[in-house]
Amino acid sequence: MRRLFLFTFLLYSTSKSLAQVSTVVTVIPQPVQAYVREGKFELKPTTRIHFPQGKADWATVAQYFMGIAQASTGFQLTGIPYQTVPTSLRENGIYFIPDERIEQSEGYQLEIMPLFVAIRARTAAGAFYGAQTLRQMFGPSMGSSTPTKDSAWTAAACIITDYPRFSYRGMHLDVSRHFFPVTFIKRYIDLLATHKFNRFHWHLTDDQGWRIEIKKYPRLHQIGGCREETLVGHATDAPPRFDGKPYCGYYTQEEIREVVEYARQRFITIIPEIEMPGHASAALAAYPELGCTGGPYKVAKTWGVFEDVFCAGNDKTFEFLADVLKEVCALFPGEYIHIGGDECPKTRWKACPKCQKRISTEKLKNEDQLQSYFIRRISEIVARYGKKIIGWDEILEGGLPAGATVMSWRGNDGGIAATKAGQYAIMCPTSHCYFDYYQSDPAQEPLAIGGFLTVQRVYDYEPVPASLTAEEARFILGAQGNVWTEYISTPEQVEYMAFPRACALSEVLWTPANKRAPGDFMRRLRNHFRFLENMGVNYARSYYDVKATFNGGYVSLSTADAQAQIKYTLDGSDPKPTSPGMYSPIPLSKTTTLKAAALVDGKFPGRILTVRYVVHKALNKPYTLSTQPSQYSGGEKYALTNGSIGALRSWYHWVGLQDADFDPVIDLETITPIQKISVNFLVGTGYLIYPPRSIEVFTSNDGENFASVGKREIPVNELVGNRIENVSFNLNGIGARYVKLVAQRYGPLPGSNEKTWLFLDEIMVE
Ligand code: ACM
Ligand code: ZN
Numbered sequence: 001m002r003r004l005f006l007f008t009f010l011l012y013s014t015s016k017s018l019a020q021v022s023t024v025v026t027v028i029p030q031p032v033q034a035y036v037r038e039g040k041f042e043l044k045p046t047t048r049i050h051f052p053q054g055k056a057d058w059a060t061v062a063q064y065f066m067g068i069a070q071a072s073t074g075f076q077l078t079g080i081p082y083q084t085v086p087t088s089l090r091e092n093g094i095y096f097i098p099d100e101r102i103e104q105s106e107g108y109q110l111e112i113m114p115l116f117v118a119i120r121a122r123t124a125a126g127a128f129y130g131a132q133t134l135r136q137m138f139g140p141s142m143g144s145s146t147p148t149k150d151s152a153w154t155a156a157a158c159i160i161t162d163y164p165r166f167s168y169r170g171m172h173l174d175v176s177r178h179f180f181p182v183t184f185i186k187r188y189i190d191l192l193a194t195h196k197f198n199r200f201h202w203h204l205t206d207d208q209g210w211r212i213e214i215k216k217y218p219r220l221h222q223i224g225g226c227r228e229e230t231l232v233g234h235a236t237d238a239p240p241r242f243d244g245k246p247y248c249g250y251y252t253q254e255e256i257r258e259v260v261e262y263a264r265q266r267f268i269t270i271i272p273e274i275e276m277p278g279h280a281s282a283a284l285a286a287y288p289e290l291g292c293t294g295g296p297y298k299v300a301k302t303w304g305v306f307e308d309v310f311c312a313g314n315d316k317t318f319e320f321l322a323d324v325l326k327e328v329c330a331l332f333p334g335e336y337i338h339i340g341g342d343e344c345p346k347t348r349w350k351a352c353p354k355c356q357k358r359i360s361t362e363k364l365k366n367e368d369q370l371q372s373y374f375i376r377r378i379s380e381i382v383a384r385y386g387k388k389i390i391g392w393d394e395i396l397e398g399g400l401p402a403g404a405t406v407m408s409w410r411g412n413d414g415g416i417a418a419t420k421a422g423q424y425a426i427m428c429p430t431s432h433c434y435f436d437y438y439q440s441d442p443a444q445e446p447l448a449i450g451g452f453l454t455v456q457r458v459y460d461y462e463p464v465p466a467s468l469t470a471e472e473a474r475f476i477l478g479a480q481g482n483v484w485t486e487y488i489s490t491p492e493q494v495e496y497m498a499f500p501r502a503c504a505l506s507e508v509l510w511t512p513a514n515k516r517a518p519g520d521f522m523r524r525l526r527n528h529f530r531f532l533e534n535m536g537v538n539y540a541r542s543y544y545d546v547k548a549t550f551n552g553g554y555v556s557l558s559t560a561d562a563q564a565q566i567k568y569t570l571d572g573s574d575p576k577p578t579s580p581g582m583y584s585p586i587p588l589s590k591t592t593t594l595k596a597a598a599l600v601d602g603k604f605p606g607r608i609l610t611v612r613y614v615v616h617k618a619l620n621k622p623y624t625l626s627t628q629p630s631q632y633s634g635g636e637k638y639a640l641t642n643g644s645i646g647a648l649r650s651w652y653h654w655v656g657l658q659d660a661d662f663d664p665v666i667d668l669e670t671i672t673p674i675q676k677i678s679v680n681f682l683v684g685t686g687y688l689i690y691p692p693r694s695i696e697v698f699t700s701n702d703g704e705n706f707a708s709v710g711k712r713e714i715p716v717n718e719l720v721g722n723r724i725e726n727v728s729f730n731l732n733g734i735g736a737r738y739v740k741l742v743a744q745r746y747g748p749l750p751g752s753n754e755k756t757w758l759f760l761d762e763i764m765v766e
Contacts, residue, residue, distance in 0.1 A: 037159065043075070060265050176210070253327070280309050393413070435501050441545065567598075617765040674766070677728065681743075694711060695711070
């Protein structure tokens with residue numbers, strides 16, 4: 001017998017407590033509102049998927065859901081179009097129902113009942129997000145693209161009302177520095193859609209490769225799409241090394257159309273980026289007449305910012321870009337074209353007669369205004385093709401063209417300036433949105449560009465700067481995670497850098513600010529990891545890395561997952577599930593190698609932390625500093641005497657000061673015989689970290705009268721590169737209570753006002 005059920009719209013029951021809701025609904029991003037009901041819906045081979053007839057985009061959503069469900073379950077589900085909205089819903093049916101009562105264009109209501117499921121939405125996009133939520137409600141096995149037999153295909157009964165906070169929910173991918181095939185671009189789009197992102201910013205051109213076919217200018221992909229070889233290691237390494245292998249790749253227009261259609265079916269609009277006037281080496285290598293010097297130019301094989309840019313004085317440049325943009329606009333149906341605009345050095349323009357002539361004929365004041373002229377002209381061209389421009393926040397310099405949207409990456413200021421001018425902004429400050437940055441201790445992570453951005457920090461991001469009025473805040477369209485690929489050469493590594501940070505960003509963009517709760521997110525993330533695993537995503541397990549802090553002779557261990565148990569050893573062996581757990585700080589009284597890892601469900605998903613604690617006479621002794629560190633504190637108050645020694649590519653233990661001298665005065669608390677004092681300096685000239693000019697050691701018994709016991713000048717040769725320098729002084733058993741070091745800063749770089757850093761760790765007294 002087939003039973004019929006009445007249409008139940010907004011029939012909330014609050015019979016379950018909030019705590020139950022949060023364990024039953026573990027969806028990411030967190031829905032706006034969820035009420036848990038009794039029972040569950042079971043998906044069976046006989047389940048029917050009902051969708052409205054004659055609405056192609058709704059049929060697409062229903063088919064998308066069927067595709068996913070069939071792949072995971074192995075069931076052959078049946079889709080049934082209906083003529084009119086059913087007034088009663090049949091048992092064992094999943095219904096997609098257009099409903100004008102849903103206010104938000106991307107909103108939906110998902111009703112999971114023991115006998116049916118209904119997804120109601122105003123638009124097919126809303127229905128698509130309802131389907132994504134339903135998918136996650138079936139549990140992590142629904143992430144699998146091959147049938148898993150051991151799963152019960154049930155979803156807990158609930159009513160979810162949901163809609164996004166922001167209209168622009170973006171993720172970016174740079175395919176110039178490294179090229180990724182269409183198969184991966186589609187997978188990336190799928191992963192974004194799963195997390196309810198709706199914009200994919202496709203960074204198609206840059207110095208290191210032009211990746212989109214332009215019919216009128218085939219040399220762009222033929223010449224501009226290939227570089228001779230690629231830098232190996234970090235751009236700050238000296239001397240630079242190369243792999244000696246040509247690197248090529250581009251998308252045909254056919255492939256672009258295929259990706260655009262694939263994204264459309266997942267309600268993702270692609271924002272193509274064609275970089276100008278800077279980051280143009282690949283284009284200039286193909287068409288050298290478009291540069292100020294006429295070339296010859298090469299497709300770049302190192303990372304950075306290059307001085308050869310499009311000539312702003314040559315009308316041919318604008319004719320060329322108009323042709324290119326005409327083809328680009330025809331390929332991408334979205335309203336926006338990203339025209340770059342970032343990091344354009346003005347060196348060539350200053351020396352170019354054509355550019356200087358342009359400045360005078362257009363009555364411009366300087367090269368900044370020339371850049372602004374350039375962007376304005378391009379914005380007019382793009383407008384002729386019915387589109388609007390987005391540019392990086394440098395397009396504000398010299399005047400923002402009317403109607404342009406600013407992508408704020410150098411902090412929030414660009415976004416703030418745009419909204420105050422009544423123009424739209426998309427936020428992606430490096431501090432919270434650069435997913436090419438390290439996500440855990442660099443000493444343990446694969447090589448990355450630099451920086452430090454944990455998943456927790458992404459989660460804490462607030463896209464609307466506090467200084468905006470409510471009126472100005474309306475101009476913040478949303479935010480975006482950026483994945484620059486200088487140091488990301490494979491699809492697996494893209495996934496590693498993007499996830500789980502993109503999961504955190506999805507919640508920042510979707511969930512109301514007052515519903516965001518880091519602890520709850522971290523708990524749901526644990527479940528979500530299983531979903532990602534089933535999707536085959538190479539997400540970073542760095543989330544489970546353990547951090548150690550030393551205080552008062554005790555080590556404390558922590559990890560982002562508050563539910564994980566930390567196991568440790570002190571004998572140099574790897575921790576096992578049976579090793580001691582960290583319940584309270586661990587006392588250390590002798591030189592020890594501590595190893596620790598986070599235990600989750602009987603396994604260690606993260607890395608093993610290894611810290612060597614060296615016991616010496618200054619261990620755990622207090623000290624003063626005239627200048628206190630802010631950003632690089634070594635993680636604790638007395639990081640210079642905590643027994644753990646900073647490593648290359650790691651800043652956890654280093655104490656860093658910018659534009660200041662180090663002058664620690666350590667109190668050994670009693671007169672102590674001293675044989676040797678040694679200290680390490682980090683050198684990373686690419687990061688402006690320089691060794692001191694000199695270092696001098698003083699001792700004292702009263703803390704007031706200090707006598708110099710040794711001084712060393714540090715030679716200023718071979719500065720380039722990354723290394724650790726050790727400086728030590730033999731004191732031959734001098735007795736002293738106080739030890740003072742004065743490490744004199746390197747100072748500003750010659751011919752530059754950039755302020756250098758001084759990084760120091762562990763002052764060892766033996
Ligand atoms: C950028 O990161 N240069 C926009
Ligand atoms: Zn020029």
